Amino acid sequence: MNRTNAPRKFSSSFSHYRYWLTILSLFSMMLFSLYGCKSSSVEDSSSTDIYSSGVDDSELVISLTDAEGDFLSYTVDVVSLKMLKSNGAEIETLPLTTRLDFAQYVEVTEFLTAATVPSGHYTGAQIVLDFSNAEITVQDENGNAISATAQDSNGDPIGQMTVDISFNGHSDFVIAPGIPAHITLDFDLDASNAVIINGSEATVVVSPVLVADTILEEPKPxxxxxxxxxxxxxxxxxxxxxxxxxxxxxxxxxxxxxxxxxxxxxxxxxxxxxxxxxxxxxxxxxxxxxxxxxxxxxxxxxxxxxxxxxxxxxVPWGDKDIVSGNVISRSGNTLVVRGATIIRTDGSFAFNDNVSITLDTETTVVKQADVNNSYNIADVSVGQRVTVLGSITDNSRLSMDADHVRMLYTNIGGSVVSASPLAVDLQGIDRRRIVLFDFSGTGVDPANDADADYYEVDSGALSLANLQIGDPVKVRGHVRPFAMAPEDFIAQTIMNADNMRAHLVTGFGDGSLTAITSISESGLQLNLEEAGDAHYMFRAGISTDLLSLSAMPLIAPRESDKGLFVIAQGHSIRVYTTFARYQTALGEALDGNTAVVSVHAHGVYDSDQNQLLAVKINVRLAQ
CATH class of the missing domain: 2.40.50.320 (Copper binding periplasmic protein CusF)
Structure with missing residues (x-):
């Protein structure tokens, strides 16, 4: 197909007042013996064999992860993270206040700390978050970064916030010496935050929802x-x-x-x-x-x-400055990296929208997890996610001379416009709006520059059998070298609609008594007649207006019946790990006088059955 005559994409319009959605899921605390989890100094290097704690102690490893969403940064201070024993003892597991950007852990889970804790019965956990110096950044519909101010539900600024967490509803969690165990804490940002954008200003209304589970299924890298x-x-x-x-x-x-x-x-x-x-x-x-x-x-x-x-x-902490982000344009040997995270040699850390990167013949280039050493600066093209090591040369305009470039795995999402060969109507690259990217110079000539409406993917030997025109698709891989398109992208993995994560979001203003029409072992059936602005399902950056469907999807449990199922009402958070128990509890809570404020669900959407097989459901009720 001639690229200049490729089919044009469709677009969806959104309200200027909308929820900006993100998950910070699986804020995981995995309690297990990892053959060497011990607090020690670098000089204490003799403990290379299995570490044996006291007979009444167990090992606790705490990790952090995030899921896909629209927050570009969500940086707050974690002041304390305690485990609460049934005898009243509080076990601090975080040795120092730690500043975390929750938005940066979409693809991986990050180890945070390892601690030795007493065995016994634990009734819950407690986390203290400090928003005093929070750095929260969202993007508008044009991809522009906007700094957001955090406030509580009363409109007041937020300082420190203490959140209590229980295990599996009301059950104790037992840590036995020598027996591997784990626990998962889930700070659900999409249910905890509503973002209001007004021109160039944004406000985040924070109502924390933190839940705990003792099941770790499908962990990330x-x-x-x-x-x-x-x-x-x-x-x-x-x-x-x-x-x-x-x-x-x-x-x-x-x-x-x-x-x-x-x-x-x-x-x-x-x-x-x-x-x-x-x-x-x-x-x-x-x-x-x-x-x-x-x-x-x-x-x-x-x-x-x-x-x-x-x-x-x-790696950061070396003797060079570090910039990470996506290339949004290239002119000669100058790159512009968007949404850059900057780590200086002195340890300082910053988030900046644009950084200008200059390459030269001495710049070395490698590709993530690829032992081929034949790459050079010509391989770096528009859209590519990169980590660049070098020296910041202009602190005011933020420009860098690059010594080393690592081309990271890049994720593109959109809808299928050609199934074979694969071409995609791009909606985003690594959560960045596609309107930001200037593909000039990416093709062998101007007529073959990459076209976001018809973005051609080299699928290699990967199967395209289940792809259908109009389906959402997510592709992971690397961008074709600069001035070498078509194709525009080299795929390593292709995720079609059958196994893609879906996020269903509904909101009902101050609450609706008719939002959930039925609750059974088959699932939850919603009624959107009283829905507000939020009534969408998101897959690979594609939003589907639920009101446009012929019928509302059923929110159904998976075959295993397991997941994280939450009922939130005021400061009360009840958590269930089986849908059977959740069904009973939610049915009792909806007594005919209690309104539903919002329903969020995460899982895999089955279009043939018109149901979302949920791994997580969060229902917020009016007080």
Whole structure:
């Protein structure tokens, strides 16, 4: 198809007053013995074997993750995170106040801290969040970043906020010595925040919903960051002394043992190594060299297994400034990176909308998890997500001279306009509005520059059998090298509508007595006659107006009946891990006089059955 005559895309209009949605799901606390979780200093490197705690103690590893949403940044201070015992004891698990940007953990779960806690019965947890210096950024319909002010439901500014969390409704959680266990805390941002945008100003109304569960299903890849500990080449493992987020020099966050395999790739001081040589190179680094590990958490056997290892100057905390974001335009050897996260060599941290990056012949280029060293600056194109190491040359206009570029996995989302060969009507790239991207120069000539309305994907050997015109689709991979399109994008994975995460959002203003028309073992049936502005289902950046469907989808449980099911009413949060119990409790709560304020559900949408198979449901009731 001639790219200049490609079909035009359709668009959906939204109200200027809308909910900006995000999930911060699985704020996971995984209690398990990770063969070396111990609070210690870097100098205490003798503990390379299994760490044995006291007979009445267990190991607690706390991790953090986020899910896809529209917040560009959501940075607050976590002051305290306590486990509450049935005897009244409070066990602090966070050694220092930690500043977290919850919006940055969409694709991975981040290890936060490791602590030793007493065994016994725990009735809940308690977290203290400080919004005094919060940095919250949203984007408007044109992709412009807007700083938002946080306030409570009364319109007052928020300082510190203490939130109590219970386990599985009203059940105690038992931690037994020597027996692996875990617990998941879920800070549900989409149900906790409503954003009001008025021109160039935005307000976030915060009503926290935090829930707890003792089931960890379908965990994401995990990220561990810190400084290098002992390396054991014989056992194919090494230790990392955890330094979460900005705590470079504090040694109170514990340590984890990391296992490597033939599938592990390495980038050390800007050089890529295979599994054969990477661990040996890692062992040559100075002790306490900065390191980041991406991997998977396995339970049989119980260990953290590395997929990618970055160390030395290849990670923040090295001797270079760091910029991360998406390339929105390229002119010659100058890139503009949008939504950039900037980490300076002195440890300072900032979020900026645009950073100008200058490449030259000395700039090295690598691709995430690819041991091929043949890449160069010509491979970096518009849309590509990057991490750039170099030196900030202009602090006022924020420009950088690049020494090293890492091309990260990039996610594109939209609707199918051609099933085979695959072409997509782009709606977003890594949660950024597509209107921001200037694709000039991406093609072999101007007529072949990438077209967002007909974005061509090289699917390779990946199956396209289940794709249908108009279906939402999400593709993960890398952008074609600059001036080499078509195709525009090289796919590593393609997620079609059959297995794509869906997010259903409904709101009913001050409340509706008729919002839920039926509750049964089959699911929840909604009635949108009294719905406000929120009545959408989101998949891969595509919004479907629920009012446009011939029938409202049934919100149904999965076959396992398991999930996170929440009833929120005022400050009361009740959590259930089976739909059967949730169905009974919700039916009792809806007594004919209690109105439904909102319903949020997450899962996989089955268009043939017109039902959302939910892994999470959150129903907020009027007080």
């Amino acid at each position: 995990h990220r561990l960051r810190g400084v290098l500990g002992p390396v054991n080449q014989v056992k194919n493992q090494f230790h990392v002394f955890m330094r979460p987020f900005r705590h470079r020099h504090h040694n109170r966050f514990g340590q984890l043992r990391v296992h490597v395999s033939d599938s592990t790739s390495y980038e050390i001081d800007g050089q890529v190594y295979t599994s054969d040589s990477g661990l040996a190179e890692l062992a040559q680094l100075d002790r306490a060299a900065p390191v980041i590990v991406l991997g998977v958490l396995n339970f049989k056997p119980r260990q953290f297994e590395a997929l990618e290892v970055y160390a030395g100057s290849s």
